[in-house]
Amino acid sequence: MIPSEFDYVAPTTLDEAVSALSDAGEDAKVIAGGQSLMPVLRLRLNSPSTIIDLGRIEELRGVREDGDAIVVGAMTTHHDVMTDDLVGRHAALLAEATTTVADPQIRHRGTFGGSLAHADPAGDLGAVAVALDAELIVAGPNGRRTIDAADFFTDFFTTALEPDEILVAVRIPKHTDWTAHYEKFHRVAQSWSMVAVAATVAVDGGTIGKAAVALTNMGAVPVRARAVEEALVGQSADIDVIRAAAEHAAEGTDPMSDANADAEYRTHLAKVLTRRAVVTAAGV
Numbered sequence: 380m381i382p383s384e385f386d387y388v389a390p391t392t393l394d395e396a397v398s399a400l401s402d403a404g405e406d407a408k409v410i411a412g413g414q415s416l417m418p419v420l421r422l423r424l425n426s427p428s429t430i431i432d433l434g435r436i437e438e439l440r441g442v443r444e445d446g447d448a449i450v451v452g453a454m455t456t457h458h459d460v461m462t463d464d465l466v467g468r469h470a471a472l473l474a475e476a477t478t479t480v481a482d483p484q485i486r487h488r489g490t491f492g493g494s495l496a497h498a499d500p501a502g503d504l505g506a507v508a509v510a511l512d513a514e515l516i517v518a519g520p521n522g523r524r525t526i527d528a529a530d531f532f533t534d535f536f537t538t539a540l541e542p543d544e545i546l547v548a549v550r551i552p553k554h555t556d557w558t559a560h561y562e563k564f565h566r567v568a569q570s571w572s573m574v575a576v577a578a579t580v581a582v583d584g585g586t587i588g589k590a591a592v593a594l595t596n597m598g599a600v601p602v603r604a605r606a607v608e609e610a611l612v613g614q615s616a617d618i619d620v621i622r623a624a625a626e627h628a629a630e631g632t633d634p635m636s637d638a639n640a641d642a643e644y645r646t647h648l649a650k651v652l653t654r655r656a657v658v659t660a661a662g663v
């Protein structure tokens with residue numbers, strides 16, 4: 380199908396984009412890589428009166444260091460995230476998880492910010508943002524504010540962004556000495572996660588000093604597996620400890636049943652994938 384008619388605006392600065400969005404009213408939409416929005420428009424699941432294209436705003440792209448964090452611009456493509464040196468050094472979990480997103484064509488167009496704003500429960504990068512304690516910097520007509528990743532996802536395809544706000548960048552505390560693994564279970568290669576687990580740990584002298592684990596597609600929003608983390612921290616990095624900790628993976632989750640998997644199977648997957656993710660992250 381062909382999208383319904385809309386006005387098109389292509390600002391070159393963030394300030395212009397914020398003004399254009401606020402002037403255009405509540406049914407306007409911003410477009411980033413278009414990889415999720417274009418299918419929505421073509422199916423006429425959404426018919427915005429105005430589309431504001433963020434593609435010409437250079438200040439929204441790229442990765443920079445900011446003290447004890449790195450800051451990833453919302454318009455940085457998946458390809459540029461996964462090949463970026465700062466991301467590789469300080470947020471290995473994000474680099475690895477991004478390599479599992481879709482296929483090379485989509486990774487060259489789709490953006491980190493677009494993925495988070497789209498908030499698909501099967502999207503891979505929400506759990507990564509939650510596990511890494513990321514902060515999302517957003518801009519609106521009243522200025523900027525920061526939202527913790529844990530509070531950003533509020534429901535299926537729904538976030539804490541107001542209709543007149545734009546996601547500007549994602550601030551990720553450096554996880555420099557942490558090792559990581561993203562364990563994704565999907566039906567066919569290059570497709571969405573049925574369930575996936577983002578795990579990153581800091582192991583010192585055979586002991587797990589720090590652990591962060593979050594789950595993809597175990598509910599409407601990414602879920603932090605706090606019970607797993609508590610069972611890991613302070614313990615030896617060995618297979619029995621990790622296996623016992625992974626048994627807690629589904630606590631606090633609310634998995635759905637769909638054509639790919641029912642809730643019981645997803646619960647099983649969460650435990651198995653958590654064990655695999657932590658074993659690989661810890662190098663056991």
Ligand SMILES: Cc1cc2nc3c(=O)[nH]c(=O)nc-3n(C[C@H](O)[C@H](O)[C@H](O)COP(=O)(O)OP(=O)(O)OC[C@H]3O[C@@H](n4cnc5c(N)ncnc54)[C@H](O)[C@@H]3O)c2cc1C
Nearest residue numbers: 411412413414415416481489490493494496502503546570
């Ligand atoms: C065939 C296919 C397979 C895919 N497989 C995967 C997968 O395995 N894993 C995965 O995680 N993803 C997958 N994706 C999604 C992909 O990661 C997209 O890139 C992502 O969902 C949307 O990013 P985008 O930049 O294209 O955003 P767009 O499609 O342009 O926008 C998506 C939504 O976010 C809003 N938005 C975008 N940017 C901003 C911003 N800066 N501020 C406020 N709102 C914003 C838009 O208004 C829109 O509502 C797949 C997509 C396709 C088409």
